[in-house]
Amino acid sequence: MxxxxxxxxxxxxxxxxxxxxxxxxxxxxxxxxxxxxxxxxxxxxxxxxxxxxxxxxxxxxxxxxxxxxxxxxxxxxxxxxxxxxxxxxxxxxxxxxxxxxxxxxxxxxxxxxxxxxxxxxxxxxxxxxxxxxxxxxxxxxxxxxxxxxxxxxxxxxxxxxxxxxxxxxxxxTAQAHDALIAYTSQVMHIIAVAVCDDPTLFDCKGYEGSSFRGCTRVAALDVGLWTQLFSLNQPALLEVLDRLIGNLQSYREVLATGDRKALAEKLAFSAARKRQMDLPGPDLLE
The missing domain is CATH 3.40.50.720 (NAD(P)-binding Rossmann-like Domain)
Structure with a gap:
């Protein structure tokens, strides 16, 4: 049976x-x-x-x-x-x-x-x-x-x-899962929608490159679903967002100094970490 x-x-x-x-x-x-x-x-x-x-x-x-x-x-x-x-x-x-x-x-x-x-x-x-x-x-x-x-x-x-x-x-564990997903998925969706909030978005239509399309691929999200996902994982997501804001501020500060050597060193550090991840190309994984 x-x-x-x-x-x-x-x-x-x-x-x-x-x-x-x-x-x-x-x-x-x-x-x-x-x-x-x-x-x-x-x-x-x-x-x-x-x-x-x-x-x-x-x-x-x-x-x-x-x-x-x-x-x-x-x-x-x-x-x-x-x-x-x-x-x-x-x-x-x-x-x-x-x-x-x-x-x-x-x-x-x-x-x-x-x-x-x-x-x-x-x-x-x-x-x-x-x-x-x-x-x-x-x-x-x-x-x-x-x-x-x-x-x-x-x-x-x-x-x-x-x-x-x-x-x-x-x-x-549930806690480790939620911390992982906050970084690998949820904050990436926030980045995508935040990029689409820029006032020049529609002025750029037709001129966007593959990096823009890749970054914003998930921005047209299911609002009801992601409202719940973000809200129910608030502590872990806020922690990741705070780290991201700190990293963005760090890039802004080094750019504002006009110090090309410092900027190159920071970019090299970030790029090396990406290469160390050795991720495959774009796929269907969130």
């Missing part, structure tokens, strides 16, 4: 998971969403094995539940359905913040195993129409176990990540 893996939220990430996980072990992949256009598209394009708008009809029978909603949506869903999850079920999320989500998961009964996760993949687009099974190829899968996490569920998530195409699974 097949087991049931429910994915709640069929946007870019949830929809891509539903596509990538088809055929995974002995699980039927069931997609849940409240949007009729989303459900219609998912049904017509084989996003999962079947879809429904009624979470209450599938949650009590689900062996595994993946929450691919906005952060506040995840917190609300956990509170609403806390007594409807199947005893022994694994519940996990894909949210870009972890401390707030894991705290919210404390409302669940001891019979439900909640494990925080974050497949580090995405694009600048949103919605199920932009979902594709290869989204997670070569990405990192961050796993945030709790003291009560069941070994068999951790092993299941590692197999699931490998099946989706993730290149590795890295276990970490």
């Amino acid at each position: 097949k087991k049931t893996l429910v994915i709640v939220g069929l946007g870019l990430i949830g929809g891509s998971m539903a596509l990538a996980l088809k055929g995974f072990e002995d699980y039927e992949i069931v997609g849940v969403d409240v949007s009729q256009p989303t459900l219609r598209y998912a049904s017509e394009h084989g996003v999962g094995d079947r879809v429904t708008e009624y979470a209450a009809d599938v949650i009590p029978q689900a062996d595994v539940v993946a929450l691919a909603l906005h952060p506040q949506g995840i917190l609300d869903f956990l509170h609403t359905y806390k007594d409807q999850f199947k005893p022994g079920a694994l519940v996990w999320d894909v949210c870009g913040v972890k401390s707030a989500i894991l705290e919210g998961a404390n409302c669940l009964p001891d019979t439900v195993d909640f494990i925080g996760c974050h497949p580090m993949a995405g694009t600048e687009f949103s919605g199920v129409e932009h979902a594709f099974a290869e989204l997670f190829q070569g990405s990192h899968f961050l796993l945030i176990p709790r003291e009560t996490s069941q070994p068999e569920h951790l092993a299941l998530l590692e197999r699931l990540a490998a099946y989706m195409g993730c290149k590795d699974v890295h276990r970490t």
Whole structure:
């Protein structure tokens, strides 16, 4: 008899998971969403094995539940359905913040195993129409176990990540995750939108180079989602922003002195650190 893996939220990430996980072990992949256009598209394009708008009809029978909603949506869903999850079920999320989500998961009964996760993949687009099974190829899968996490569920998530195409699974803490994401993702989005606040933006249309396009690629973001992500990770993000402002001020100060040697030394220091990272070229990772 097949087991049931429910994915709640069929946007870019949830929809891509539903596509990538088809055929995974002995699980039927069931997609849940409240949007009729989303459900219609998912049904017509084989996003999962079947879809429904009624979470209450599938949650009590689900062996595994993946929450691919906005952060506040995840917190609300956990509170609403806390007594409807199947005893022994694994519940996990894909949210870009972890401390707030894991705290919210404390409302669940001891019979439900909640494990925080974050497949580090995405694009600048949103919605199920932009979902594709290869989204997670070569990405990192961050796993945030709790003291009560069941070994068999951790092993299941590692197999699931490998099946989706993730290149590795890295276990970490909620605090370390949030500090990492504040620097590698969230502050980069703030840089992108801040650059677009410059009053000369539209005067430059048609003259922007690839560095400008790369810097601002994610600026046309989902406002509701990123408002929640920034707000729920405020302490870590403020710390990163303060460091960035300090670094920018340092560049301004050396530029203002007119000391070319000092400027060259500072640029060389920063450039050497970038080369030491030895990162690949542009890709779909956030």
